[in-house]
Amino acid sequence: MKIALLGYGRMGKMIEKIAKDRGHEVPLIVDTDQEVDLSTVDVAIDFSMPSAAYENIIKCMDAGIPVICGTTGWLDKYEDAVAYCTKKNGAFMYASNYSLGVNLFFKLNRILAQLMAPYKDYKADLTEIHHTKKLDAPSGTAITLAEGVIAAGVYDKWELDSNDKEVLSIHSIREGDVPGTHTVRYKTNVDSIDITHTANNRAGFALGAVIASEWIIGKSGVFSMEDVIDQN
Numbered sequence: 001m002k003i004a005l006l007g008y009g010r011m012g013k014m015i016e017k018i019a020k021d022r023g024h025e026v027p028l029i030v031d032t033d034q035e036v037d038l039s040t041v042d043v044a045i046d047f048s049m050p051s052a053a054y055e056n057i058i059k060c061m062d063a064g065i066p067v068i069c070g071t072t073g074w075l076d077k078y079e080d081a082v083a084y085c086t087k088k089n090g091a092f093m094y095a096s097n098y099s100l101g102v103n104l105f106f107k108l109n110r111i112l113a114q115l116m117a118p119y120k121d122y123k124a125d126l127t128e129i130h131h132t133k134k135l136d137a138p139s140g141t142a143i144t145l146a147e148g149v150i151a152a153g154v155y156d157k158w159e160l161d162s163n164d165k166e167v168l169s170i171h172s173i174r175e176g177d178v179p180g181t182h183t184v185r186y187k188t189n190v191d192s193i194d195i196t197h198t199a200n201n202r203a204g205f206a207l208g209a210v211i212a213s214e215w216i217i218g219k220s221g222v223f224s225m226e227d228v229i230d231q232n
Contacts (some may be wrong), residue, residue, distance in 0.1 A: 001042050001043065004027075004041040004065070005030065007010070011202060014205075015206045017206075024210070034123060044060045045100075046060075046068065048224070052071075061088040061090040068093050069092070070098055072134040087129060093222070093223040096144045100225075103229050106226070107226075112186075124187075126149075128141065129174075130174055142182060143161075146158040146170055154177075179200070181198045184196075211228065
């Protein structure tokens with residue numbers, strides 16, 4: 001499989017290494033706003049910048065190339081990307097986090113939220129910790145977790161550092177070189193229930209993106225990592 005890397009920061013470099021270790025080629029690396037020929041590749045993986053992600057997705061759709069996007073901070077245009085993919089009969093996957101462990105954690109979070117929903121004394125909140133170079137806050141992973149809690153019907157929305165009991169609060173911490181730690185907590189005066197996912201390094205994110213790119217070949221439609229997880 002021939003992969004185009006759109007974005008060549010720390011994640012892009014790690015994806016390149018893992019892809020090659022799995023026997024794939026990476027003939028095209030794009031780290032600037034430039035015209036590129038995508039006809040030589042089978043799939044594109046985008047870990048660029050929020051300002052570039054949407055246009056990168058459109059370019060892939062126009063070229064008939066499946067695209068895996070892990071860039072966060074651009075989701076105000078997500079529905080436009082979905083509509084364009086449908087129009088082009090393309091293949092597109094976005095995930096806030098491609099780690100297989102995190103996507104299993106997303107499922108666990110949704111199940112726990114449903115179990116906790118009848119017990120109104122428990123107040124839920126989320127905490128995410130990332131490295132100081134992460135641009136967006138809260139993280140895309142934290143937002144996905146919040147959406148999973150909200151789907152259970154207790155909360156209508158989330159906010160950063162909210163003191164409103166009716167709002168799901170997310171606390172974003174930036175320190176050191178932390179790859180990513182996410183905790184969902186349900187707390188009363190009596191006790192608390194916590195679930196936490198801790199990334200020891202970024203290799204899991206990169207491996208998941210490569211596995212997703214292997215999975216999407218030959219398919220058309222809009223997908224998520226849940227589609228990949230459910231097949232395994």
